[in-house]
Amino acid sequence: MSIVLEVKEVKKIYGVQNGGNSTVALDSISFIVEKGDFIGIMGPSGSGKTTLLNILSGIGKPSYGEVFIGGKNITSLDKNEMSLFRRQHLGFVFQEFNLMDSLTLKENIMLPMILDKKDKEQMEAKSEEIMKLFGINEIAGKYPYNISGGQQQRVAVSRALVNDPDIIFADEPTGNLDSKSSSAVMKCIARMNQERESTILMVTHDAFAASFCKKIIFIKDGAICMEIVSSGVRKAFFDQILDCLAIIGGERNDL
Amino acid sequence: MTFRDVTIKNFKRNVRNFSSYFMCSAFAITIFFLYASLLFNNSVREGTAEDVIRIVLILSLVALTLFSVFFINYAHSSFIKSRSKEFAIFMSLGMHKNDLQKLILLENLIISVSSLVAGIITGAVFSRLFQNIAIDLLDLKEVSYSFSAASFVVTAVVFTVIFAASQLISSVKVGKLDIADLMKDSRTQDNHAKKNDTILGLAGVGLVVASILFLVLISNHESLNTNPFMIISYILMSFTGIYMIIAHLGNTLIRFLKNKKFYYRHILSITEINHKFNQNKRVMFILSILSGVTIFLVASPFSLLQLSESIAERNKYDIEYISVTGVHTLGSGQLEQMMKQSGEPFKSITETSFLNLKMNLEGDKYDVLKSKPIISQDRYNLLTGEKVTVGAGEALNIITAWEPGSHGIDPGAAIAFTDGTQTFDFKVKSSYHGNWFATASSYPTSSGIVISNEDYKDMAAKIDGGAIGTHYGINFTDWKGTEGIVQRLKDALKATDKDGSGQWFAVSSKIDAYKELKNNYSLFVFITSLVGVLFFVAGGMVLYFKQYTEIGNAIVFFRKLYKIGISDREIRTVVSAELLITFFVPLLLGSLFGYSFIYLVTHVMSGSDILGEFMKNTTIVIAIYFLFQLSFYIITKRKYVQEVVRKLTSAS
Numbered sequence: 029m030s031i032v033l034e035v036k037e038v039k040k041i042y043g044v045q046n047g048g049n050s051t052v053a054l055d056s057i058s059f060i061v062e063k064g065d066f067i068g069i070m071g072p073s074g075s076g077k078t079t080l081l082n083i084l085s086g087i088g089k090p091s092y093g094e095v096f097i098g099g100k101n102i103t104s105l106d107k108n109e110m111s112l113f114r115r116q117h118l119g120f121v122f123q124e125f126n127l128m129d130s131l132t133l134k135e136n137i138m139l140p141m142i143l144d145k146k147d148k149e150q151m152e153a154k155s156e157e158i159m160k161l162f163g164i165n166e167i168a169g170k171y172p173y174n175i176s177g178g179q180q181q182r183v184a185v186s187r188a189l190v191n192d193p194d195i196i197f198a199d200e201p202t203g204n205l206d207s208k209s210s211s212a213v214m215k216c217i218a219r220m221n222q223e224r225e226s227t228i229l230m231v232t233h234d235a236f237a238a239s240f241c242k243k244i245i246f247i248k249d250g251a252i253c254m255e256i257v258s259s260g261v262r263k264a265f266f267d268q269i270l271d272c273l274a275i276i277g278g279e280r281n282d283l
Numbered sequence: 284m285t286f287r288d289v290t291i292k293n294f295k296r297n298v299r300n301f302s303s304y305f306m307c308s309a310f311a312i313t314i315f316f317l318y319a320s321l322l323f324n325n326s327v328r329e330g331t332a333e334d335v336i337r338i339v340l341i342l343s344l345v346a347l348t349l350f351s352v353f354f355i356n357y358a359h360s361s362f363i364k365s366r367s368k369e370f371a372i373f374m375s376l377g378m379h380k381n382d383l384q385k386l387i388l389l390e391n392l393i394i395s396v397s398s399l400v401a402g403i404i405t406g407a408v409f410s411r412l413f414q415n416i417a418i419d420l421l422d423l424k425e426v427s428y429s430f431s432a433a434s435f436v437v438t439a440v441v442f443t444v445i446f447a448a449s450q451l452i453s454s455v456k457v458g459k460l461d462i463a464d465l466m467k468d469s470r471t472q473d474n475h476a477k478k479n480d481t482i483l484g485l486a487g488v489g490l491v492v493a494s495i496l497f498l499v500l501i502s503n504h505e506s507l508n509t510n511p512f513m514i515i516s517y518i519l520m521s522f523t524g525i526y527m528i529i530a531h532l533g534n535t536l537i538r539f540l541k542n543k544k545f546y547y548r549h550i551l552s553i554t555e556i557n558h559k560f561n562q563n564k565r566v567m568f569i570l571s572i573l574s575g576v577t578i579f580l581v582a583s584p585f586s587l588l589q590l591s592e593s594i595a596e597r598n599k600y601d602i603e604y605i606s607v608t609g610v611h612t613l614g615s616g617q618l619e620q621m622m623k624q625s626g627e628p629f630k631s632i633t634e635t636s637f638l639n640l641k642m643n644l645e646g647d648k649y650d651v652l653k654s655k656p657i658i659s660q661d662r663y664n665l666l667t668g669e670k671v672t673v674g675a676g677e678a679l680n681i682i683t684a685w686e687p688g689s690h691g692i693d694p695g696a697a698i699a700f701t702d703g704t705q706t707f708d709f710k711v712k713s714s715y716h717g718n719w720f721a722t723a724s725s726y727p728t729s730s731g732i733v734i735s736n737e738d739y740k741d742m743a744a745k746i747d748g749g750a751i752g753t754h755y756g757i758n759f760t761d762w763k764g765t766e767g768i769v770q771r772l773k774d775a776l777k778a779t780d781k782d783g784s785g786q787w788f789a790v791s792s793k794i795d796a797y798k799e800l801k802n803n804y805s806l807f808v809f810i811t812s813l814v815g816v817l818f819f820v821a822g823g824m825v826l827y828f829k830q831y832t833e834i835g836n837a838i839v840f841f842r843k844l845y846k847i848g849i850s851d852r853e854i855r856t857v858v859s860a861e862l863l864i865t866f867f868v869p870l871l872l873g874s875l876f877g878y879s880f881i882y883l884v885t886h887v888m889s890g891s892d893i894l895g896e897f898m899k900n901t902t903i904v905i906a907i908y909f910l911f912q913l914s915f916y917i918i919t920k921r922k923y924v925q926e927v928v929r930k931l932t933s934a935s
Binding site for chain 2: 085087107108110111112113114115116118120122126127128129130131135138139140142143145148151187
């Protein structure tokens with residue numbers, strides 16, 4: 029299996045320039061993600077999950093350390109190179125969906141390809157295929173504010189997939205959804221991982237959503253404190269996750 | 284903590300929103316006050332007592348009031364909208380709607396009173412400055428600066444009413460508010476290109492074209508072009524058409540473009556622009572009207588000023604005067620010497636003799652002396668380049684007064700000329716407005732007479748020598764520097780005038796004609812250009828405010844894209860396209876209004892021969908307007924992009 033993402037000794041310290049009161053948000057985190065992996069990152073609030081995801085996706089920069097995606101050191105890219113890299117090699121699913129209200133669902137899905145000035149036929153074919161996969165081809169002409177949150181998130185997942193990214197980053201994808209919609213969206217993501225062998229890295233609070241992953245990395249106070257791997261049975265993995273959360277500290281309430 | 288404390292704390296928190304609302308209101312008030320102080324300026328009032336300017340002034344007052352109503356209302360509602368989330372929180376915590384209304388009322392009261400005071404003070408300071416500069420620049424002798432209580436009262440009353448109305452509207456709106464709606468904030472919007480849109484957009488274009496045809500039709504009918512009903516119908520037609528274009532043509536175009544390659548390539552710009560159009564159709568519309576009125580108000584006085592030069596150049600000679608018995612008897616040698624000594628590059632003196640005889644008809648108000656200048660057919664043809672033929676016993680009456688009609692000398696009538704001892708009878712062959720060898724103002728008459736060469740020779744031989752007059756036409760290389768020599772000539776001629784009859788035969792010159800026209804137009808020019816500038820500023824203010832309130836939305840929009848991956852350059856492209864449209868579409872539509880109004884006005888002034896000049900000047904004004912707008916656009920674009928990019932990066 030080839031390595032898609034490699035995180036090397038990433039450290040993030042806030043407030044260095046002010047002197048004195050600096051906070052270590054991430055402390056020497058290293059791990060690798062291989063092609064076809066579906067990895068969850070969990071941890072209590074303030075543990076550095078979002079900071080880590082921002083660094084991995086190139087929105088933030090680490091204070092020390094390096095991040096390689098598909099063999100490319102993204103920490104050395106400048107802002108515009110990073111923008112280009114993001115839309116060509118990365119896919120995103122956000123908690124707040126981040127769909128453009130002025131575009132139809134289909135146009136939203138095509139957006140990364142549109143930004144990349146792809147061919148019209150290619151875009152049509154690709155978006156058609158993905159929308160069918162997730163059962164949203166019938167609402168393709170609607171606008172984001174006319175559909176439910178669950179549907180919006182499925183559109184966002186489709187968008188993340190459309191440019192065949194090296195890796196998809198999901199930031200609390202079920203955070204704004206009820207349990208039924210959460211389940212539908214997570215099934216989509218899991219299917220994407222199984223059928224299309226997409227590599228996924230998901231940050232979540234939600235043990236239920238996390239139970240769809242193949243592997244979970246727990247972080248606490250900016251450092252990796254535990255890793256668990258699914259045996260393939262979701263129920264068992266869910267219980268295992270709850271246990272781990274209990275160990276790393278008072279997170280059972282987050283169910 | 285009391286309710287009042289909440290209000291005050293709230294006020295402090297929202298300073299940014301408040302300050303933009305305050306600035307807009309104060310600015311609108313300043314502009315209105317500047318205008319009102321002009322309207323109530325004593326010398327302007329006297330100078331315009333019964334004039335077209337009065338109508339222009341009142342019309343612009345109405346336009347300005349409408350603008351203020353719209354603009355303050357717009358500022359007010361976007362202010363309320365920007366705080367919908369905050370209201371939702373208050374309401375969900377159990378704040379009663381009455382309390383919310385009270386809160387809004389209190390805030391509004393603070394803003395309206397303070398902006399009214401600030402606006403009037405700035406207005407007062409600037410009106411002094413503005414009027415003085417304008418008066419100096421335009422060299423207006425009859426306009427002086429004055430301050431009247433009326434301008435304060437009118438401004439205060441108008442804006443109190445506007446503020447009260449906005450307050451009423453928003454309190455009604457707040458009364459209808461629903462927490463759920465507020466929580467959703469302003470996301471709901473309609474992007475569907477409805478079927479009707481396609482038709483409405485095209486109908487708008489059709490209506491505008493129809494209104495232009497209608498305009499041409501009414502302009503060319505003298506009975507219709509001053510009919511207020513027709514003018515109002517035209518204005519309604521074209522305004523409705525323009526509004527429909529703004530509101531629907533975008534959707535129409537997108538419908539045609541959809542799924543084309545071009546559409547996808549520019550999808551962000553296109554959808555964003557269309558979205559902005561749907562959101563801001565009223566702003567776009569008011570901007571179109573503002574720029575149209577600005578163009579009209581600036582172009583017409585500009586054209587009139589230009590025109591005074593070309594009207595003055597219709598004089599036959601740079602300087603001319605008439606010498607008849609006992610009047611203006613300056614030896615020709617003396618005249619030539621004087622001209623040569625003037626210092627101005629002198630070209631020539633043309634002397635033309637004519638018969639100066641009394642007539643038996645009454646004539647009209649111009650014929651003070653009841654006499655006519657008479658010349659022969661050949662001389663007339665030679666001097667004017669016309670080709671008339673006059674038979675024996677016939678007299679051709681060439682009318683020089685500008686009013687229509689035959690001025691008391693009808694074709695076919697019998698007319699007799701006499702020098703006091705001998706009488707010559709003629710029959711009026713024809714009577715029409717035509718080319719005369721001298722400028723009308725040099726001889727007190729409504730017309731000149733052309734007779735056949737034989738009759739002329741016969742009469743000249745028989746009459747008393749004193750009845751033969753001479754017309755002197757003097758030309759210089761450039762008439763613009765002849766002011767001094769004209770004055771010296773007038774003085775010299777006056778010295779020869781013993782019985783005062785010289786007053787009937789004025790020295791006419793291009794420079795005097797030019798100065799007089801300029802002076803007559805100057806008040807009009809002063810007022811219209813001032814109002815034009817006010818409208819221009821008002822337009823810029825609307826644009827600025829619009830961008831200012833929209834930056835928040837733009838940042839939300841681009842933040843979503845930023846995470847997916849959009850470069851600064853692409854942000855710039857989208858912003859540029861959007862701003863380009865907002866800045867220039869209203870201007871283009873406004874130019875259409877400008878041209879149309881000018882077209883109508885030139886026809887109302889029954890000067891279709893000045894149309895070309897007016898259109899040329901309007902084009903110049905529009906070009907200058909575009910240049911101004913372009914620099915405004917470049918500055919705004921740069922600042923706006925900088926701000927968006929800065930906020931995007933700082934947030935992550």
